[in-house]
Amino acid sequence: MEDRIEKFLAELDLDRKLALISGASLFRMAGDPAIGLAEMPVSDGPSGVRGENWDESDPSVSLPCGTAIAATWDSTLLDDIGALIATEARRKNVYAVLGPTMNLHRSPLGGRHFECFSEDPLLTAEMAEAYVRAVQAHGVGACPKHYVANDSETDRFTVDVHVDDRALRELYLYPFERTVEAGAWMVMDAYNSVNGTTMTENPLLDEPLKGTWGFDGVVVSDWTAVRSTESAADGTDLCMPGPPYLWGEPLAEKIRSGEIAESAIDDKVRRILRFAIRVGGLDGTARPTPVFSDAQARDLVRRVASQAMVLLRNDGVLPLAPHTEVAVLGPSAREPRFLGGGSATVIPGHTVTPVEGLTGRLPLTHTAGVYLSEDLIPAPLAIMTDPETGEPGLSARYLAGDAVLGVQHRTSSRLVLLGEPLAAKSSAIELRTRLRADVAGDWQIGFGGVGHIRLDLDGETVLDENLAPESADPAAMLLDPPQRRVTRTLALGEEIDVRVVTGIEAAMPGLGIILGATLGIRRPRRDDDEEFAAAVELARTAAVAVVVVGTTEQIESEGVDRTSLRLPGRQDELVAAVAAVNPRTVVVVNSGAPVEMPWRDEVSAVLLAWFPGQEFGAALADVLTGVVEPGGRLPTTWPATSADVPVLDTSPVDGVLEYSESIHIGYRAWLRAGTEPAYPFGHGLGYTSWETGDLVVNERELTLTVTNTGGRPGKQVVQAYLSRADSAVDRPVRWLAGFGAVTLAPGESRTVTITLPARAFQHWGPDGWETEPGEFTVLVGTSVDDLPHAARVH
Numbered sequence: 001m002e003d004r005i006e007k008f009l010a011e012l013d014l015d016r017k018l019a020l021i022s023g024a025s026l027f028r029m030a031g032d033p034a035i036g037l038a039e040m041p042v043s044d045g046p047s048g049v050r051g052e053n054w055d056e057s058d059p060s061v062s063l064p065c066g067t068a069i070a071a072t073w074d075s076t077l078l079d080d081i082g083a084l085i086a087t088e089a090r091r092k093n094v095y096a097v098l099g100p101t102m103n104l105h106r107s108p109l110g111g112r113h114f115e116c117f118s119e120d121p122l123l124t125a126e127m128a129e130a131y132v133r134a135v136q137a138h139g140v141g142a143c144p145k146h147y148v149a150n151d152s153e154t155d156r157f158t159v160d161v162h163v164d165d166r167a168l169r170e171l172y173l174y175p176f177e178r179t180v181e182a183g184a185w186m187v188m189d190a191y192n193s194v195n196g197t198t199m200t201e202n203p204l205l206d207e208p209l210k211g212t213w214g215f216d217g218v219v220v221s222d223w224t225a226v227r228s229t230e231s232a233a234d235g236t237d238l239c240m241p242g243p244p245y246l247w248g249e250p251l252a253e254k255i256r257s258g259e260i261a262e263s264a265i266d267d268k269v270r271r272i273l274r275f276a277i278r279v280g281g282l283d284g285t286a287r288p289t290p291v292f293s294d295a296q297a298r299d300l301v302r303r304v305a306s307q308a309m310v311l312l313r314n315d316g317v318l319p320l321a322p323h324t325e326v327a328v329l330g331p332s333a334r335e336p337r338f339l340g341g342g343s344a345t346v347i348p349g350h351t352v353t354p355v356e357g358l359t360g361r362l363p364l365t366h367t368a369g370v371y372l373s374e375d376l377i378p379a380p381l382a383i384m385t386d387p388e389t390g391e392p393g394l395s396a397r398y399l400a401g402d403a404v405l406g407v408q409h410r411t412s413s414r415l416v417l418l419g420e421p422l423a424a425k426s427s428a429i430e431l432r433t434r435l436r437a438d439v440a441g442d443w444q445i446g447f448g449g450v451g452h453i454r455l456d457l458d459g460e461t462v463l464d465e466n467l468a469p470e471s472a473d474p475a476a477m478l479l480d481p482p483q484r485r486v487t488r489t490l491a492l493g494e495e496i497d498v499r500v501v502t503g504i505e506a507a508m509p510g511l512g513i514i515l516g517a518t519l520g521i522r523r524p525r526r527d528d529d530e531e532f533a534a535a536v537e538l539a540r541t542a543a544v545a546v547v548v549v550g551t552t553e554q555i556e557s558e559g560v561d562r563t564s565l566r567l568p569g570r571q572d573e574l575v576a577a578v579a580a581v582n583p584r585t586v587v588v589v590n591s592g593a594p595v596e597m598p599w600r601d602e603v604s605a606v607l608l609a610w611f612p613g614q615e616f617g618a619a620l621a622d623v624l625t626g627v628v629e630p631g632g633r634l635p636t637t638w639p640a641t642s643a644d645v646p647v648l649d650t651s652p653v654d655g656v657l658e659y660s661e662s663i664h665i666g667y668r669a670w671l672r673a674g675t676e677p678a679y680p681f682g683h684g685l686g687y688t689s690w691e692t693g694d695l696v697v698n699e700r701e702l703t704l705t706v707t708n709t710g711g712r713p714g715k716q717v718v719q720a721y722l723s724r725a726d727s728a729v730d731r732p733v734r735w736l737a738g739f740g741a742v743t744l745a746p747g748e749s750r751t752v753t754i755t756l757p758a759r760a761f762q763h764w765g766p767d768g769w770e771t772e773p774g775e776f777t778v779l780v781g782t783s784v785d786d787l788p789h790a791a792r793v794h
C-alpha cells in the first residue's frame with residue numbers, strides 16, 4: 001500500500017495536493033480523476049447515516065443513541081449495529097461515518113450527552129472500539145470524535161479546557177487510544193482548545209495520536225474548526241467542509257513563499273490516499289457489505305432498543321399481564337423523541353411511537369396530560385396537499401428574483417438546507433401547501449426561520465418579518481430557529497392555502513448557505529388544566545397507568561448545554577398526580593441524559609428508554625409486556641437532584657473551563673464526595689433472579705459462575721472494579737476494570753470470564769504509565785454500589 005501511495009503522490013503537483021486536503025463540498029472529500037481518486041462523501045453519524053443531504057426523500061434507519069448503546073453493556077451487539085451502519089453508508093455512497101462520539105459524560109448538563117456513551121472511560125472505550133471494528137470490517141471508515149475534551153457545548157467554538165495530563169490520559173484520551181489501537185481510519189478533532197491551543201492545531205495531535213499511538217489515518221477537522229491558514233503546518237490533515245477557503249489559495253502562497261513546508265502537506269495527502277485505498281475510493285472497488293432488508297433493520301433496532309432500556313425500580317408491576325388495561329399518558333407517549341438533536345439527526349422513513357407500539361398489544365386509552373411546548377410543530381404530511389402535484393406534501397420553489405430555478409415536491413414541512421446547490425443560487429424559497437383541518441377549532445399557523453419571512457393565508461399576507469437568530473451557533477439556527485404564528489378558526493375538514501416565502505441571506509463563512517425553514521402548526525387543544533385533569537381521570541380508572549415523560553429537542557441538543565435537570569413543563573406534577581390516584585403507575589423516561597425524578601419513590605416502576613431510535617414503541621411494548629427483559633444498566637450515575645452532582649457546571653470563566661476535579665468524574669466523584677445518587681452507575685433490574693458462585697482470580701483473569709434461578713430468560717451484567725488501599729497515588733475509591741454480559745435461560749448456569757486489562761492497574765505519572773507494585777482489591781457485582789465478591793490481586 002505504501003508504495004502505491006508514494007506513486008500517486010509523485011503524480012500530484014502542489015495545487016492538486018491542496019485540493020485534496022480541503023473538502024470538495026459540505027460533506028464530500030475531494031477527488032482527483034487523473035489518479036483514479038473518487039470524491040468521497042462522508043456523513044453524520046453516529047446513530048444512523050444521514051447521507052450528504054438532509055432530505056426526507058432519502059430516509060435513514062435511526063438507531064438508538066450513544067447512551068442507549070452503552071447501556072446495553074454488550075459490545076457484541078455492535079457487530080450487527082456496525083454492519084447495519086456500513087450497509088446504510090454503502091446505500092448512500094458514504095465512505096466514512098462521522099462517529100462514534102466518545103467524549104465523556106463529565107457533567108449531566110452536557111448538550112451532547114445523549115450522543116456520547118458513558119461517564120466511564122473503559123465502558124466508553126469498549127463500545128467505541130467495537131463500533132469502529134464493526135463498521136470498518138465492511139470497508140466503511142469510522143471517525144471517532146471529537147478529539148479531545150469536547151465534553152460540553154457552552155461556548156464550544158472558543159472554550160479553552162484546562163485539564164491535567166493524568167485526567168487526559170486516564171479518562172479523556174483513553175477511548176481514542178483504544179479506537180486507534182483498533183485501527184480507526186479517521187479521527188475528528190474538536191472545536192475547543194485544550195490547555196491554551198485550539199484542537200485543530202494542538203500538539204496532542206502529534207503526541208500521543210500520531211506519535212506514540214501510531215495513528216496513520218486522517219485527522220479531519222470538525223466542521224469549520226480550522227481557524228487559520230497557518231494551521232496547515234499542524235496536525236489536522238483534512239479541513240472540512242469545502243470548497244477550500246482557509247487552506248486553498250492562501251495556503252498555496254505560504255508554501256510558495258517557503259513559510260510552510262510542502263512536506264507537511266505531503267504527509268496529509270499520504271494519509272488521505274491511505275484512507276481512500278482502505279475504503280475503496282482509489283481503485284473504485286467497493287467492498288461488499290451485508291445487506292439488511294428493511295424488516296431485518298427494524299428487528300435489529302427494536303432488539304437493541306429493548307436491550308438498552310434500564311429498569312431502575314420495579315415493585316412487581318412489570319411485566320404487565322396480558323389484557324391489562326392501561327392508560328398511556330404523558331406528552332412523549334404520542335410525540336416521543338426517537339433521537340437527539342443536532343448533527344446526529346437522521347430522518348427515519350418509519351417510526352413507532354409508544355402509543356402506536358402498545359396499540360393492539362394491550363387495551364389502552366391515551367391523552368398527553370401535559371403540553372411540553374408552546375412551539376409549532378412541522379405541519380404533518382397527512383394534512384398537507386401539494387398544490388402543484390395534488391399529492392400529500394408541499395411544493396418548494398427556488399426563486400431568483402422573478403425566475404423559478406427549481407421546484408421540488410417535498411413530504412416534510414421542515415426543510416433543512418445544507419449545501420443544497422439550488423439554494424446557493426436562489427434569493428428566496430417559497431413553500432406552498434393546502435392545509436386541511438383534521439379537528440375543528442383555533443389553529444395556529446406559522447413558520448420558523450431566520451431572515452426575511454412572509455406568510456400568506458388564502459392569498460392574504462398575515463406576517464411579514466425579519467427574524468434575527470436567537471443563537472449564533474449554526475446548529476441552533478438550522479434546527480431551532482425563532483417562530484412566528486397567527487391563529488385561524490377552522491371547521492373540521494376546512495382547507496386553507498398556506499404560502500411561506502423565506503429570503504436567503506448571505507452565506508456563513510466556511511459553511512455556505514445554511515437554512516432551516518419550517519411551515520408549522522399547532523392544533524386546537526384543550527386548556528392546560530382540562531388536559532391535565534383528563535389524564536388524571538384516565539389514570540384513576542385504568543388497571544395500570546404508563547406515563548411517558550421526556551425532554552425536548554430544544555433542551556437536549558448539539559450547540560447548547562442544559563440549564564437544569566428538571567423535566568420540562570408540568571411533567572413532574574403529572575406523574576405525582578397520576579401516582580396519587582393509581583398505585584400501579586409505571587414511568588417511562590424518554591431522555592438521552594439524566595433528569596430529576598422527584599416522584600421516583602411514589603411510583604411502581606421507572607424505566608429509562610433513552611432516545612431509542614425509530615422502533616421505540618415496538619421495543620417498549622416488548623419490555624412492558626415481558627416478551628423480553630429490559631437489558632440495560634446505567635452507563636452514567638443518575639442523580640436525585642442537580643444540587644448533589646459533584647461535577648456540574650459547564651460555563652467557562654473568562655473563556656476557560658477548568659477540569660479541576662482531575663480524574664474524579666462520574667461515579668468516582670460521587671464516591672469521593674460520599675453523596676448518594678438516586679441510582680448508581682451500573683444499576684439496572686430485570687425480570688428474573690440470579691445467583692453467583694465464588695469469584696476465582698488468576699492473575700488478571702476473573703471467573704465466576706452465574707445462574708438464572710428465576711422462571712424467565714434474563715440478562716446479567718457482571719461488573720469488576722478495582723480499588724487500592726494505602727496507595728501512594730491519588731486514586732478513585734474504585735474504578736471499572738472489566739465487565740461481561742450473559743443471557744441465560746431459566747435454570748441455566750454459565751461461567752463468566754473477565755480479563756482485566758493491564759492498563760486498569762496503571763496510572764499516568766510524571767514518567768508516563770506506571771504500575772504501583774503491591775496489592776489491589778478486585779470487587780465484583782452488579783453495580784458500583786453492589787459488589788458482594790472481593791479478592792486480592794498482586
Ligand code: BGC
Binds near residue numbers: 045098145222343
Ligand atoms: C459536529 C460534528 C459533526 C459535524 C458535521 C459539527 O457541528 O460537532 O459532530 O460531525 O458538525 O455535521
